[in-house]
Amino acid sequence: MVPSRPFRIRAPGRVCLFGEHSDYLGLDVLPAAIDLYIEITAHPRDDDLIGVNYVDTDEADEFPIDTLLAHRHDRDYLRSAFNVILDLQNPPKQGWDLRVSGNIPLAGGLSSSSALAVASVFAAGHIGGLRFNPSDLARYAYEAEVERFGESGGMMDHFASAFGGVIHVTMTSDQRVTPLPAQIEGLVIGDSRKKKKDTVGDLREIRKTVEEGYKQMRRKHPAFDRRTTPLNEVLSKSRPDSSVLMAEGTLKNRDLTAKAFELLQMKSPNEKYLGELLNQHHEILRDYLSRSTHKIEEMIDAALNAGALGCKINGSGGGGTMLAYAPGKEKDVAEAIQSAGGEAHIVEIDQGVSLTILKE
Numbered sequence: 001m002v003p004s005r006p007f008r009i010r011a012p013g014r015v016c017l018f019g020e021h022s023d024y025l026g027l028d029v030l031p032a033a034i035d036l037y038i039e040i041t042a043h044p045r046d047d048d049l050i051g052v053n054y055v056d057t058d059e060a061d062e063f064p065i066d067t068l069l070a071h072r073h074d075r076d077y078l079r080s081a082f083n084v085i086l087d088l089q090n091p092p093k094q095g096w097d098l099r100v101s102g103n104i105p106l107a108g109g110l111s112s113s114s115a116l117a118v119a120s121v122f123a124a125g126h127i128g129g130l131r132f133n134p135s136d137l138a139r140y141a142y143e144a145e146v147e148r149f150g151e152s153g154g155m156m157d158h159f160a161s162a163f164g165g166v167i168h169v170t171m172t173s174d175q176r177v178t179p180l181p182a183q184i185e186g187l188v189i190g191d192s193r194k195k196k197k198d199t200v201g202d203l204r205e206i207r208k209t210v211e212e213g214y215k216q217m218r219r220k221h222p223a224f225d226r227r228t229t230p231l232n233e234v235l236s237k238s239r240p241d242s243s244v245l246m247a248e249g250t251l252k253n254r255d256l257t258a259k260a261f262e263l264l265q266m267k268s269p270n271e272k273y274l275g276e277l278l279n280q281h282h283e284i285l286r287d288y289l290s291r292s293t294h295k296i297e298e299m300i301d302a303a304l305n306a307g308a309l310g311c312k313i314n315g316s317g318g319g320g321t322m323l324a325y326a327p328g329k330e331k332d333v334a335e336a337i338q339s340a341g342g343e344a345h346i347v348e349i350d351q352g353v354s355l356t357i358l359k360e
Helices: 077-086 113-125 134-145 156-163 197-220 243-265 271-287 293-303 330-339
Strands: 007-018 030-044 049-054 060-064 096-102 166-172 178-181 187-189 311-313 322-327 343-345 354-357
Touching: 007 113, 007 156, 007 243, 007 271, 007 293, 030 156, 030 243, 077 113, 077 134, 096 178, 113 134, 113 156, 113 178, 134 156, 134 330, 156 166, 156 178, 156 197, 187 293, 187 330, 197 243, 243 271, 243 293, 243 354, 271 311, 293 311, 293 330, 330 343
Parallel strands: 049 096
Antiparallel strands: 007 030, 007 354, 030 096, 030 166, 049 060, 166 178, 187 322, 187 343, 311 322
């Protein structure tokens, strides 16, 4: 049924607890949705146009609802989402005004762009009378954000925003999503206020470099499989070049994620052990993949000194945000992050994308 009443869609951002830089390499991940959102509020209009007001960037757009659209720029995800929906069905004729806003730090490694893609596909589908299960919604959002722009990211972010909670994603060809019972409290985001310059380019370069490392491993070990080969069988005995070093880091991430998967299948995971694993994950991202920055390290040191049990950088790295795990010490850690020059957000794990029908 095609809607006629105003509605609001909220799609959450996410933190990757374990498996950063793993999904686009075919390795498993453990993300969690958080209560920072991209929000689209929609009201019907009397013509066949879609009007868009991007509140936070002070931009506007308008386009016909029944026409495949040219992208205005390389990350025009809302137009791309409407194109994805147009390929699925005959378009409705009623126009809508969309107001897009959010409180996810932009270019901060918390998946603001994927949340926008999920919210946009949900909105475009709802306008057309379509309903999606979380898996299909994530796949269409991935198409809108990544495939149609030839980008290098994986599907972790879209699954996290669509499903919500803490999930495990098996990055095999069927990409299975397993919701996990772990109740994790005490999360604090630290924003360095230093935006990453080129997330897409970073991911493309990392993927290229790691794939070259895998090739070198395969030359020495013909049976090498990134998902199953034990790390000790492929560790370099001499100092490896950058590609092999990065590849080794992804395998360390793989094994660490497997340990965390076991832990997060418990409703109340051991807090100290979870913190230790987060610290190990950050060390891999910093030392093997060169993802951290001086500012991030200052914020992490401040958070740990204030009582955080574990910390890690978020997203593609090179700026952006970090995550502190500080159950019972959230306020102290937030204050420490701010004293180190960051902006702190105390967050909770939250549900996936949601739809609310509004009053006229």
